[in-house]
Amino acid sequence: MKNVFDQTDVNELVSRINNLNSKSNNLWGRMSVGQMMAHCNVAYDMTYTDQYPKPTGFKKFMIKLIAKKNGCGA
8 A cells, every 4th residue: 555655655646646537547446537536535625624524423433333344544
């Protein structure tokens, strides 16, 4: 897995993003390039801004359960 705190990995990731276009093969599932980039931006916004409400109660519990089960480190 790439480390966003390692400059070499960051340079590679930025280069890969800059090379995306509407004809790029989707190696990330069924999303188009635009959908995938929007998805990544929402995840960023949820983490670093208050644009979306934070999950509470049962939703928070389920997210923690799933993230830990899948090794996301939450």
